[in-house]
Amino acid sequence: MPHIFVEYSANLEEHLDVGEVLQSVHGAAASHPSVPLAGLRTRAIKREDYLIANGDSANMFVAVIARLNGDRGQTPLIEVRDLLAEAVRGSLDKVTREQPIAISVEVQPIDAAMRVNENSIRDHYEELQ
Numbered sequence: 001m002p003h004i005f006v007e008y009s010a011n012l013e014e015h016l017d018v019g020e021v022l023q024s025v026h027g028a029a030a031s032h033p034s035v036p037l038a039g040l041r042t043r044a045i046k047r048e049d050y051l052i053a054n055g056d057s058a059n060m061f062v063a064v065i066a067r068l069n070g071d072r073g074q075t076p077l078i079e080v081r082d083l084l085a086e087a088v089r090g091s092l093d094k095v096t097r098e099q100p101i102a103i104s105v106e107v108q109p110i111d112a113a114m115r116v117n118e119n120s121i122r123d124h125y126e127e128l129q
Contacts, residue, residue, distance in 0.1 A: 002029055002035050002036075002039060002040050002041070002066060002067070002068045002069075002080075003041050003066070003067045003068075004025060004026070004029055004040070004041065004042040004043070004064065004065070004066045004067075004084070005043060005044075005045055005063075005064070005065045005066075005067075006018070006021060006022055006025055006042065006043070006044045006045070006062065006063075006064050006088075007044075007045040007047060007061075007062070007063045007064075007065065008021075008044065008045070008046060008047065008060070008061065008062045008063070009046075009047055009050050009052065009059070009060045009061045009062075010046050010047060010048050010050075011057070011058070011060050012060045012061075012062065012095070012101075013046070015060075015094075015095045015098075015099060016091070016092070016094075016095055018044050018046070019044075020091060021044075021062070021088065021091040021092070022042055022043075022044050024087040024088070024090065024091045025042055025064060025084055025087050025088060025091075026040065026042040027087070028083040028084055028086065028087035029042065029066065029080060029083065029084060031083060032076065032079060032080050032083055034072050034076040034080070035068070035080065037128060038119060038121045038122045038125070038128040039117075039119055039121075052100075052102060053100075053102070056100070058099065058100055059100045059101070059102070060095070060099060060100065060101040060102070061101065061102040061103070061104075062088060062092060062101065062102075062103050062104075063103075063104045063105075063106070064084050064085075064088050064103075064104070064105045064106070065106050065108065066080060066081070066084060066105075066106070066107045066108070067107075067108045067109075067110050068080060068107060068108075068109060068110060069109070069110050069112055070109025070110055070111060070112070071112050072109075077107045077109060078107070080107055081105055081106070081107040084105050084107075085105040088103060088105060089103070
């Protein structure tokens with residue numbers, strides 16, 4: 001049940017298609033063997049109000065936060081983190097060279113005992129079973 005949040009400053013939309021960033025991040029996570037596609041949820045969160053560094057309105061940010069079941073162990077979580085970081089860097093490469101932008105990627109383990117997880121997606125797609 002990986003949950004990935006791609007939080008970004010609204011001014012980023014002037015420079016690229018955020019949907020493409022989302023696709024890249026989602027695909028990167030799905031490429032890891034410990035991430036079940038049927039449980040993967042990736043969404044973008046646009047922030048209209050923000051301050052970055054010196055407050056210059058040209059500054060942008062992207063923060064990728066992935067929450068995954070901690071039972072996987074630390075090594076797979078680090079591998080997923082690295083895949084996500086590579087994907088977001090690739091998506092933002094041109095913007096990074098041309099604009100002031102802060103990028104962060106974080107993986108947060110979820111304690112399985114602290115969640116309830118229900119999912120009927122596999123019931124509706126044969127390829128996900």
